[in-house]
Amino acid sequence: LRLNPGNIGKHERIVEVVRAAQAQQVPIRIGVNGGSLEKDLLKKYGTATPEAMVESALRHIKILEDLDFTDIIISLKASDVHRTVAAYRLLAEKIDYPFHLGVTEAGTAFTGTIKSSIGLGILLHEGIGDTIRVSLAAEPQEEVRVAWEIVKSLGLRTRGVTVVACPTCGRLDVDNFVGIVTEIEKRLAHIQEPLHLSIMGCAVNGPGEAHDSQLGITFGRGVGMIFKDGVPMRKVAGENIVEAFVKETEKLLAEGAGAKPQISLRSEPELISIR
Template sequence: MSIRPWRDITRRPSRQIMVGNVPVGGDAPITVQTMTNTPTEDVRATVDQIRRCEEAGADIIRVSCPDEASTAGLKQIVRAAKVPIVADIHFHYKRALEAADAGAACLRINPGNIGSEQRVAEVVRAAKANGCAIRIGVNAGSLEKDLLEKYGEPCPEALVESALDHIKLLQDQDFHEYKVAVKASDIFLAVAAYQQLAEAVDCPLHLGITEAGGLIGGTVKSSIGMGSLLWFGIGDTIRVSLSAEPEEEVRVGFEMLKALGLRQRGVRVISCPSCARQGFDVIRTVEKLEQRLQHIRVPMSLSVLGCVVNGPGEARETDIGLTGGGNGKHMVYLSGVTDHTVQDEDMIEHIVKLVEAKAVEIEAASAVAEPVAAE
């Protein structure tokens, strides 16, 4: 189906950097990040959590390195991970040096918080020597004292000025492999700061609404704030900050990008809120299907509608469709065409098998098309 012009999102031009083997910025796909919450020195627990995030689709994963025990475990973590690892550094510049030597693909720092210009120079030298990128992480909750005195409170101008000050410290060391975030919990503050920063710099921007809240509230806040920016083409990599397991952050991030047509991964479910017309329990059916289909990575669409009012119309637009019928018998659509019926008791297993078969079919078609395209 062709993309209509009013659905187009023109991304802000930015230069591209590499975080390990993952390109960020330019014309690269918008990457989805998360952060572990296990003690980093507990290598086994941290790697187990990283595995779950990788399975959910995380492109980049950040781990906190507050002490020597954390950076000591980082080398094993980096070796075990399948995706680039970002080391989160706050105040002690030596942790950044240790993390770079341990194989971190990126260092998350605020250059102005780690001490003298000499210390910044040491961190930059370590980053260059080890092929590390750097993420400058400005946060409304930890703005520099002089900026708070100057502006009176956290505001977009203060966040942007902080970011530009940190950028200058890196540029003075002839270092340009950086990306920047200007996060805030207040979505109006964050969006305004990112909009101003986007006009001032050409580097990749890392989006986030910090301390967004729990799974539901945080998803809503993040979707409003980050979704507004992504809609207008701002953002090259994202992290949804939730008081939830990190793999949930990844899933929400992909759902956000999928809704805007910026990334496609796994099954996109179109379902109704249900009403008295429903021919089956839509809510429980969707819950079970989403759980059972988490392993599918191939992009495809599935519609689950409880009755025949909107069901057929939605089913025509999806790869697989299900609409509720009478007497416990429901209609199944394949590629938008009515195909067969299924009984209540067989419905979940049947749809799962259809989706899995469709995923294999799409993968096979893609494998055949690639060599032809290459010729």
């Protein structure tokens, strides 16, 4: 139940809501938002500073604690990273309730993803936060996808595929590298098992990344070398690489993701074109 008890009027109404929440064993989330702070706090601090947000949260917490209600979650959201991070850090020093993290009204899918990743990433890395919400001017499923990638990148969740891919620098040995990576990631989005894959555009960093991946592909001129657990398996013609890599990933899952590679006795993997 998202509720700021100090905003609902008479004390009797607060008691009624709190008792109903207690009876149903429903937690109450106190949601402080930098855009809707109490007028007296804005007058005191001049604007919605982190200190003002924290004082607002403590005010609402006290109301609930005075009614013997402690099943509380706190959020302190502002539309910029600095205030959001500072407010959560400050309140984390004062209380031990769980936190719901978010940079509110973060913006479009592009800018909002960046702001949310930085703000939430900092706090989660410091051990602050129990649940999160990515707030984007985008479709709801995009918010979920971004949130999942944030916690996955921090190692807080491991479900699904993690793709390591290089930037589009001058060493790329394959055309349409971005399209290839995007298509592979899309084709493997349904996978729930944790898999670490690498897709590298040249032979400079590719073999090194392959050592840390369960499956990898490194491109050369017109071909791609597929690695399994850092061991070269075979070459595949460039036009067939998406299909070949997807099939190898599915095969890896069928074998069990932890299966060890079978090392070929050949010194040079065979060039195979997958139809």
